[in-house]
Amino acid sequence: MRAFVAGVGMTPFTRIGSEVTYPDLVGDAVRAALADAGVEYPALQRAAVGYVFQPSAAGQRALYDLGLTALPIVNVNNNCATGSTALVLARDWVRSGLCDVALALGFEKMTKQAMTGGSAGITTVDAHLDVMVSAHGWTQDAPMTAQFFGNAAREHMQRYGTTVRDLASVAVKNHEHSTRNRLAQFQRPYTLDEVLADKPVHGPLTRSQCSPMSDGAAAAVVVSERFVEQHGLADRAVEIVAQSLVTDTEESLRSGSMIDVVGAPMTRQATREVLDAAEVAIEDVAVLEVHDCFSINEIITYEAMGMCAQGEGGSLVRSGATTYGGRWVVNPSGGLISKGHPLGATGLAQCAELTWQLRGTAGERQVPGARLGLAHNLGLGGACVVTLYHAPQDGRELA
Template sequence: MGKAYVIGVGSTKFDKPRGLRDYPELGLEAAVKALQDAGVTYDAIETAACGYVYGDSTCGQRVLYQLGMTGIPIINVNNNCSTGSSAFVTAVNSILAGQAECALALGFEKMNPGSLSSPWKDREGPINGTNKQMVEIEASKQYPTKEFGPGAGQIFAAAGLEYGEKYGAKPIHMAKISAKNHAHSAKNPYSQFTFVPTPEEVLNARKITRDLTLPMCSPTSDGGAAAVVASEAFVKKHNLQDRAIEVAGFGVATDSSQLYEAHSRIELAGADMTRRASKIAYKQAGVSPQDIQVVELHDCFAPNELITYDGLGLCPPGQAHLLVDAGDNTYGGKYVVNPSGGLESKGHPLGATGLGMIFYLTLQLRNEAGKMQVPNVKNAMAHNLGLGGSAVVTILRRPAFYKKGTSATDRFGYNPALECRRITDGDLAKVRAKEFSDYVKPSIARL
C-alpha cells in the first residue's frame, strides 16, 4: 500500500458564534488557504470529504461549488465531535486506495451560542444510553452536591471525578491543565480566547457543572479548517517535497461493550475508543508514545485531557496527575500537549476541530508554527473524540524525502503562524477551478 501526505493546510480564526459569518464563507476561507499552501488549484482535487455537525444535507457541495463545478465526488461527514478527523481519514483513504492522487478534507461549523443542544426533538438521541447510565451512577453515589449543567460537561466532569477517586487526582490538576492550555492559546492568532488565568483563578471561576468551572470548558465556536492530501507520486510530480508531511498512521474506533459493561464514568467518556485507536495508529506508524513530541488532544473539558493521557499511553495508568505536576505536558517537558491552546481556549467548532489539529501539527512538523513551535518535532499526534461514539488518532511525521524550500510566508505573502488574515478575491482567483458557475456567488471576507 502507498502512503498519503498532507501538502496544504488552512484555517479560519475560531471565533465566538455571533452570526457574522455563514458556513459557506468559513468553509471557503479554509479551503482556499489549504490550496494556496499546497500550491495547487481546485482543478487538482479529485475527491473531497466535508465535515460538519449542524447543517443541512449537502452543505459541503454548497461550500465547494464556490471553488468550481468540476463534478468530483463530495462526501459529507457527521461523526459528532470527531467529524473533522473523520473527514480527514476519508480523504486519506481515497489516496491509499488509489482512487485519487489528490483530495481535499474540509471541516466547518456555524454554531449557536451556549451549551450544545440537539435541534431534533421528535426522535431518540444517539447517546441516550450513556446519559441513562450516567444518571444511574450518579444516583448511586452520595455526593453532597447534586450534579447540574450541560449533559456533555457532566459526563466528562464525572470521568475526571472517578479518576480522582481511583488514583488521587485533585481539582487542581484539572485547573493546571486549563491554565496551561490558556497560556498556550495566547500565542495563537487563530484562538477564540487569549486570556491567561492562573490555576487558582480557574478553580475560582464560575461553575458550569458541579465540578467544572468556565475555563475548564471548550466554548461553542464558528470556524473552518482544511487539508489537501496527496500521493507520493503527486508530491514528486509537482515538486512539493518542501511542504509534504506523511500520514504515518491513523486509528479509528467506535465504542465496544466496555462503554456500558464497565459501569465506569471514565469509559462513558470514550476512554476505550481512545486506547484502541491509538494502538492502531502507533502500530501503523511504527512508533511508541515515547517517540511523540507534540500532541493536539481533544480537551473538550479539562478532565478529558487528564484521562486521555492514560488512553494514549503518555503515562502509566493512573499517573496522569503526576505528569501534570511534573510539567510534562508543556514546553520544556516530555510532551507539549495542545500548543495551539486546545479546545478549551482555541475553540471547538465541531466539524472543523479535527482538521484544525492537522493544521497545527503540519505547521509544527514543517517548523513553521511561529510562537507555538515545539523544538525538534519528529512525530506529532492528533486525538479527536466524539461521544456516541468515534475516536480518531492520527500520527504525522516528516517523510525521508522532505526538503527545505518555499516558506509559508513565501506562499501567502505573510506568516500564517503569526497572523490570521481573511481571504480576498485575488486569493480565490488564484486557486479557483477553470470550470465554475456565476450562479454560485462566493462568500468572501475581505481584509
C-alpha cells in the same frame, strides 16, 4: 500507497453569533489550504466535508462558491470526531489509488439551540446516558456533555486522588499556550486561582476548563506520493504515517465507569493500533493535539495513550511533562479549551497545527526538533480518530 498533507488552512476560531456565513468560512480555509499546497481548485478530485449542525448536503453548498467542477463531495457527520473522519476518508481515497488529490474539510456555525440536544426516543447517546443517569442522576442545570465529563472527573478524583488543582492545571497550560496562537478564540493566560474561581459548570469543572461554542473552518489537501514527487513537495509534505478510526467497545458501555463512557477505551485502542502500525512508542512523539473538550479529558487521554500509568494523569500535568521544556508538548495550539471547538472543524485544525509544527513553521509555538506528531479527536456516541504524522523528508528518504 502513502498519503501526505500537502496544504492546510484554517480560519480564526471565534465566538458564535457573527454574521459571517459558513460558505465564507469554508472559502477562507480552503483557499488557504490550496495556496499552501500550490494547487488550484479544479485539481481536486474528491472532497470529504464534515459538519455537525448544518443542513443536509451542506458540503455541496459550502464548496459551490469556490467552483462548480462536478467534484464528488461526501458529507460527513461523526459528532466531535467529524473533521478527523473526513481526513480518514481523504487518506483512504488517496491510499487506495482512487485519486491523487483529495480535500478534507470541516466547518461549523454553532448555536446555543443546537447544543441543547435532547429529543424523544432514541438518541445518539442513549446508552451512554443510561450509564450516567443510573450512577449520577440528571440535572437541567448543566449541558449534557458537561455532565458526562464532570461525572468522569468526580470518578477520577475518587479513584485516584486527582485534585481540582490538577484539573485546573490543564486549563492553565492550554490557555497559556493559546497566547501564542493568533487563530485561537481565547488568547490570554489564566492563573490557577482564576480557573478555580471561574463560574461552576458541573461537578468540579469550571467554565475555563470547558471548550466554548465556536465558529470556524479548517481544511487539508491530501495527496499521493506520486503527486508529491511530481510537484517537488518532499520538503513540505507531511506524511500521514498511520491512522485509526474506532467506535465504542463493550468496555465503554458495560463497565459502568464514566471514564469509559467518555471514551477512554476508544482512545486506548486507536492509539495502540496507530503506534503498532508505525512501529513507534508514545515516547517517540514530540508534539500532540488531543481532544481536551473538558480538562478531565486531557488527563484521561494521557493515561489511555500510555503517557503515564492509569490514575497518574494529574501528576503528569503537575510535573510539567506536557508543556514546553517537558517530555511532550500537548496542545500547543491551546487545544479545544482555548483555541475553540467548532465541532466539524476541530480534527482538521489539529491537522493544521501539527503540519505547521512538523514543518517547523509554527512561530512562537514551535516545538523544537519535532519529527512525529499525534492527533486525537473524540466524539461521544461514539468515534475516536488517532492520527500519526511525520515531518517532511527529502527526496532521497521519500523514494
